[in-house]
Amino acid sequence: MKRRTVVLGIGATAGAAAVGGIALTARADDSTTSPSGGTGSSGSLVFDPEGYTKLTTTVTDTAGDEHAVTYHFWKAITYVAEPVDATYQSLNVSVPVEIDGVAVDARNAPILLANSVGGYMPSSVADATGIGGGGMTPGGGGAPSGAPTGGTTGGDTATGSAAPTAPGANGNTNATGGALASNQLLALAAGFVVVEPGARGRTLKNSAGEYYGVAPAAIVDLKAAVRYVRANKGRIPGDTERIVSAGTSAGGALSALLGASGDSPLYDRLLRELGAADASDAIFATGAWCPITDLEHADGAYEWNWGDNATSSGAKVDQTVSKALRGQFAEYQAALKLKGLGGFGALNARNYDEYLVRQYLEPSATAYLTALSDSARATYLAANTFITWKNGRATFSWADFLTHVGARKKSVPAFDAFDLSAGENNLFGKGTTLSRHFTAFGAKNDTTGLTSKRVASDLPETLRLMNPMTFLTGKANPARSKHWWIRLGTKDSDTSHTVSANLAAAANGLGDEVSHTYYWDEGHGANTDPGDFIAWIARISGHKAR
Template sequence: MPKQNKLVFINLSLLVSGILLSACTNAENVDNQTKVSTSSLSSGQVKTTLSKVDKTKWQYNSDDKIYYQIGISYAANPTDSSQQTLSIFVPAAYMTATENGDGTYTAELNTKANVGNYTANTAPIVIPINTPGYSSMSALTEYTSQAKTYTDEGFIYVSAGLRGRDSGAPSGVTDAKAAIRYLRYNVNQIAGDMDRIFVFGMSGGGAQSSIIGASGDSPLYDDYLKQIGAVEGVSDSVSGVMAWCPITNLDTANEAYEWSMGSTRSSLSTEEQTISDGLAEAYSTYINDLKLKDSKGNTLELTKSTEGIYQAGSYYDFVKQTVEESLNTFLANTTFPYDASSSSSGGPGGSGAPGGNPPSGQSGDTSSGSGESKNTSIESVDNIQRSGSSTSLSLTGTYNSIEEYIAALNSQSTWITYDSNSKKATITSMADFVKYMKSATKEMAAFDALDKSQGENELFGYGDGQGVHWDSRLATVVKGTNYEADFKTDLAKTDSLGKSVGERINMYTPLYYLSKYYGGYQTSNVAKNWRIRSGLSQGDTALSTELNLSVALQNYGIKNVDFATVWGQQHTEAEVTGNSTTNFIEWVNQSLK
């Protein structure tokens, strides 16, 4: 029987400890985690018809000193055999190789060599999730020099092709999980510590990285993983997540958007305004039920303001404080005179970072991906519907002092106050902040568009290119309108495996696994290292998206949560200072000390 068709059973007791459920260890390190229900596919015997990585098929790039293999299948029953493959890039020092005479090499692991802080046994594995707008990620068909940035640091770089939103959720994350399982199936066959897998991405890629990190070994994915023939008996959890501007927690994204930015809309019809207000109020109900807690253990809540809307309370104050901290971090890190025209931080119109140290990704580039041009903007490839600018201010020229800069921000009205003694700035209200710095750039019902035209409508569709409605809260808000019947019809649909859209939403909601509010609490193995960065002025999602994720992780007991918003930056690989790739690498190294 050919090797690739031979059913492989490997008793876990014969495997080294690295292949055992690494995330079970993660779970035990979470203070408040008492019990974890994990996928039936990640326990018991390893079962697959897939061959392991062929040691005789390595190729070598002498310029970059990297051994690599391209186009390795990670699914035994792929829906697209050319797409559902991965490629592996290994520092040459980790391999002892002999030439085969045909341009390939037979290589064995060299566990004695060091590259940076690591050996072949201890090296972290980094996997880019380059899926803007939940799009597909093309499988590599040739060598990519992007790997060198990571292999020079001693990392293993793995790029996996992933299905996109046109296949319907949860296809993208399912594929990523299958790729991760395949890597673990190859423990000791390839270099890298299987307990040190990090995923990273921007926008929809940041979202799917967050989902992967929160949903490790979730049984909700069992049927989908079986459907494509993923390796069974190994974990799909990861150790760490780097997410820039993650467009995630979609179950309440429409509501959060209107609560945060709905006040910046104009020219809404009476019906549209009613829907916008209804979504904002639905968000307040959700937040009060969610019961997030601050670092002192105080429950974060929304209450009605003097205007009778839910723009007051401890949660509101918490969000406002986050904005002020972002501004004050910018002011503290910026050297004046400050040239706003050449900076990406500091306010609308600029494109570099404070102190003349520009962050990469300043236009939302896809530099963390697998072969896209570094100058390709997210907006040009994600096919997400946007309109207008998120800012009504345009800062250009040079500001000689903090006071001059604040005066420019206050050019239309005074909404920022700066105390030169304490060197602290405060804002008057969130309404003023979003008016000048974070206005809505998506139509009302920002993610579940009323005409089903948004990318997320397709994401929760059924692989036929047609968008569907999926937001049950929005469905409640539109009762009595012409939209009611359409929502009712779409929410009753199921996919080819009989799963409802509600189940699929849960699968794609990180908080589903992190918060006691949801039924998925403690049913997954959550990554123990998180770094989240977001451009504060982006109009793509509400600030509360990333903020809620950060707080929920800390409430869950995750200790290493590095969260920051970046003043003045948009939908990009936002960084307070420095280069996004360099900062990511440094964070991985620090997390593993």
């Protein structure tokens, strides 16, 4: 069978496609052509090992060295037998076969499952031209999830369209490209198999005006993708017992949820309705960057963290509302009964600031400053006098840190907006209803004129299906991921710093391996150590990276 060969190289030339800050140029070898194969939408869930396109790419690693990688690429394979919309319920597979002229056998390599969801918007791989993007449409055509006109993914198609009036995510940015494109390319160059699943998102609407990508559609889709990969063990190269998920922002939340909820029977009915493969959806390890999760408690956490910070206009938010939400956070945090990493002890609203400073913020600043030259460090410290630098260690107060970060990203409430304007309100829409309140506080204080001031009866279960804490606290899920890589920028105010820290504390308390650090002075979607992530996968999987 003839296969088309395409060469992708890093370079900023005319017509190059930018993928996560890496410019890719492409040329096709016209001497050989054939379509890439897959299951399409035929309902078959059997992977075609011969249905690939042969591609090559040049990947620059974190040391600046270039690597020529030849790989097999399977495009837009529908991963469920009864898709609601195959445009989104499809995945791409990339398998390295040669690196720097040396043949690669990836049959037992780890599998990186990298989603490109942002803002809980739709994500499609249908237009991808190769690994790491090249036509992929994360978060609704790449538009920020906070865009006032919503997403544009999919256009008006036979199966559905994005809602032109869907609300934004109250300031969430769709920061998926830089983190995941680098992860995917580096994973390929390390000899790993890369699977890129699409998923339905909150703005998708059918001809009847029904929103078919609202919660819990995205997590059900990702679980179905995992089941497809596992069901095709031996046909899809790679070790299906070493699947590592990765995602950023809402995609980070879904990655964490995928890891926490593996094989939970709570999703079985929804998966059966899609015709998902009869296989496990448990994964080996989880990579989550700035996860926007624990949404029903996120308003309180946000006010605890950022309530004293002014908005970009210089004004403070309604402090009566902020204070009430902070009280909710205190109750919730106490009920979690979590202990901090490093032997810190019980975490509560009174000591969480001390914990964040000691466990994450000061070590982050110390690592950042240590890496600078003496002159650059002196310049930075002169401009940031709130930091005390002594004996190679940075110290400062929580209050000074908040002043250093500056304006908060969101208004109040940050997630369940009283006027239903937040993207998360849309995430919990239903049927033809664009947006709904999902917290009692939001519903009680609704300003849109709703006759009911209560949360709809179906939402508690939906929230349960969307929150990784469901599976990490109380009676913990035994089939959860046991390895966690969690990252966050210190200047990221898209959600509270306690959200990722609680994830880490919950997993650590269960005895799982947790690598959780903050990137100093970085914002939402940062990924400054992708090479370390790849090395981490190699270590925990026992598979030596090339």
